Amino acid sequence: MHRIKPFQSFLAVEVDPRIAPRRHDARSRILRIVLGMAFISSLGFGTFLFFWCQSIGLFALDKAKIANLDRFEYQDNSIVFDKNGNKIGEYFDEYHLFVHYDELPHAFVDALIATEDRRFFEHSGVDYRGILRAIWTKIKLRKASGGGGASTITQQVVRSVFLNNKKNISRKVTEIAYALELERTMSKQKILEFYVNTMFLGNGSYGVGAAAKRYFGKKIQDLSPAQSAMIAGLFQSPSRYNPKKYPDRAKSRQLKVINSMLRNKMITKKVAQELSGAPLNYREYKYLNAQNASWFVDYVRENIPKLISIKRSGIGSQGISGYRIYTTLDSDLQTLAESSVHAYDSRLNELSRQTGMIRDSANGGLKKSRVEASMLVTDPNTGDVLAMVGGRDFKRSQYNRASSAMRSPGSAFKPIVFTEALLAGSKWSDLLYVSPINIANYRPKSEEADYLTETTLLRAFYRSMNAPALDLAESVGMPAIISRAKTMGVTSPIKDEFGSAIGSSDVSMMDLSRMYGTFATGGVLTEIDPITKITDANGQVLWERPTLALRQKRVLNQQVAYLMTQGMMAVLAKGTGSSSKDLSGISAGKTGTSNDNADNWFCGYTPNLVSIVWVGTDEHTAIHANISGGAIALPIWDQFIRGSLRTRRAPKFVRPSGIVDADINPIYGHLSESGIKMSFIEQNVPMESTSPLEHLENDSSGGFRHAFNN
């Protein structure tokens, strides 16, 4: 028997030579029968094929799907810009970087074509020769599967967008039909562009732009031919050839790609050799977010869903994607804020050795807490967040203390109490007797050194005495204080208890920023908003920050705001912040320390910059060191504000009309040439030029009214 060639076996009909000459009629009848049967079979097969094709939807291809592909919105990272339009961060669930066809390097296209679909530019969506070759290979290898390569790039696109990955004949036929249709409606370049931008290429990256960034830290345009060959090789199996995980496999795959290019005469042997030997220079890509204003970029991300409804688009992506987010961040101030915090690293480390103990989750034992620091810088006139440092090291802890931590403000809350007292008619020169206080059995601890003394309101404020603040709180009442705090932007709930007057109720840095911002502006509260505009990738505005008029509200009498600023300038000039005395002419602020030094604050401001600095531990543990009075937060603020002054002028605080200055004895509150300057509302200026207490103190003649005593 002669060997039947495989191709012939399908086409040839073998006829017995002995029958044909003897029975001609019979033959003819048989032939008719056969033909009839063949016809009937064909008709049946045709009918079957028709109905089968119809059942798989071949006659009703969803052309809209194909048309939509042309308008496909590429999954894209969202990009965050600072106030000057510099890119400072990006968001992605899947890492995408869209690349236009024109931007693709020639070498890369060659490498891809050579590897994935060498007749891509010749076929009409289906590579029949390729299919036959694949079938032949299957037969040759006697395998039901394997020996792939039959799918063209167009088919792969169709499969990834419209179909599933099941391997059956109907899916294959549909794929071919769609491929043919796609080729009819879309250019080769567009199909290729779609292909290279949507395929998963390992390590979280989708598309060649993302892959180029991930593996080589470059744009695709900047890749070398050898690197392009490496990227092109990933399409077949990105997991298997992941250069990060399996560099050897990846290299071997790259060599195959180069060989394919050589086979297809895209490169010469010499070039192939050069490419094979060229170094790949992998480089780990650091996300922008981890480099600049990391906490701020995170904070912005948290805010976006509050501003726009997040659309679901892209290939399986449900995250924030494709947006352009324009923020208020001032990158120079951000750098300055970060460096100001880091300048005190050694001091913070030293303090970390003096904290209370916490449970070590790693081994169940005890360990010292780590002292953290955070800083929030805002523009009180615009509500811009200019800088945000959420902690000391983003890699170590992404917890954003500047936006999320709720901490006890200690004396940093007192401005609210004194504001309310001034509004109720008190004045800075009012006299207070400093003694411990007991309000409904609440007996806070205070500095005993202050007891048995007297003081003016102003001195009590700038020296941050607790007992006088509680005295005032008792006189104005906690409901009024709580209400005042809310009015001035403290959104965290303040407990209706007297401890809150000296800062026992937790607040956020944002609360304090709004509150101090209200003083800085002379009584106007501006909502803090870190985002000015959100657009889509094409620049269409999706959200824009409301105008200032809509975000601002006068919440405090201008005169009282000014008096408070004077009070807080005195904190720097002669109070708990006097280590930064020389800044008192242009800035104001208040220190704060909570129980056991667990929190250390300095909240400072100029007319155009509010800077809140916090130092403490995440676990609220005590810090057993003398850090009261802003001993650690204040220097950080000091460093920051001095730095900011180099580039950002601090205007003078605006003095409203109806304010009068007078020289006042700081302890007893009477007019005195040797006293300190205090500001008053015109109708509320002290008149006394002497004080009984001062007279008593100065009386060295033997006791008060000694005419009757000696």
Next chain:
Amino acid sequence: MRSTTKLILMCCLLVSLAQFPRPVAAKTPDVAEDCVKLFDRYAVPLQELWSKRGKTLRGENTDGAALIEDFTLSHCQDPDTRVAITSLISKILNDHSGKIGVILPLSNNSYFLHVIRSFEANLASKNLDPKKILVVLDNQGRDDLTIQGIASLIFEHKVSVIIGGQKAGDTALLRLWGSRLIVPTFLLTEPPAGPPFQNIYYSRPTQATLAKAAVAANIRFGHRRISVLSPQDQHSDLFIAAYELAAKAAGISIVNRVPYDSTRFDLMEASGKKIFHLDTNDRQDELKELYKAAKEQAKQSGEKFNPNMVALQPDIRQDAVMIPDNFKVVRHFAKIFAYLGVRKMPLFGQFEWRSEGLIAPWDGFLGGSYFVDFLGAYTSLPAPIKIPTTSASPFFVAPDKIEQADFSLVAWRAIEWPLRLSQKTSEMRRKLYRLIPKIKDDHTEGNYDEQNTIIWSPSIFTVNGNGSKKGELNLIGQ
């Protein structure tokens, strides 16, 4: 002294003696004995005083009184010299110029200038020339200068009365010499314990007077159980002692007397705790119970137990607490008492409370408290020493005028009787004091009682809030 000078002086003396009554007979042996007694009693002190005179005091300025230096006891045996001695002594003791001698530490304490001004104002109000009547000497607070001053007033100025005395030293010297030479002497200090010298008077109101007024106020307010806080510097000890005496006499019980140190908060707090029996050792069991109950309550309410909220409640066994100290100490005690959990407790004290500082800024704890003072309304001061009040209240003057008012009023009253006596120049000086009536159970202000102490009616003030930032005083009686 040269004999010629002596002879001249002797002649002068004899001539002058002829003009005076002869107080001492000189002819019999008894007369000689009288001379000896007279010599011992007066010549010796006069010689001593002369010997301690100042350098500026010369014999020629003494109108012969300096001769006292040359007499000895033996001169009593000689009839001629005996007459001279007795006459000279009589002259020194009895003759007076109608002037008022004042010895005060003027250069040490400016407040005494107010005393002089008040003396002058008083005289001027009576159309008298202070320069002609007052002989003012500054002893600078020194004993030697006080004696020199007394010598000058006696030998040189022949004053009718002496006013002075500020410190223990000069007061004792004035008392000593005033009594030895029978010079009416008006002292501006508290009288000592014991019977008074007949011619020594005390022109400043006494603590006993004030204490009696405080007791009267206690009774008026129904406060019969009193705690006394006594300052450790002892400046109020006299008042406290007088108060305890007066209280006992009135049937008021002193619940406890606790000292305090007003310079230290912890000690003041400790005194407060003692007053209200807040000693945690004494009431340990009670404290444990309180902790237990508070823990239980915290557990039930789901809140964190706060040991700072647990404290013993004061054990109040008194109706009022006396704080005889200045308004500043009073105010701090009021704060400490409130801190210790005392919701309300009338406090009372004396003149040291009197200040606008007591009521401004107002502390509600002080409502219902009271004090006694020597001075009533400033508007009632004699017109020449009137001091403008600082506010609508008649009870306050500027702080630097308070002591001026006190000294002025004391001085104004202190010079009344000396002035009357000094005008009796025809009376022998050593008998002048007899002109001062001794009044018992009378309230004629400015007169003197049986203890030779000026009669003075203290005022009682109550302290109250009036809804404003400043409280107010009310004068409720004298």
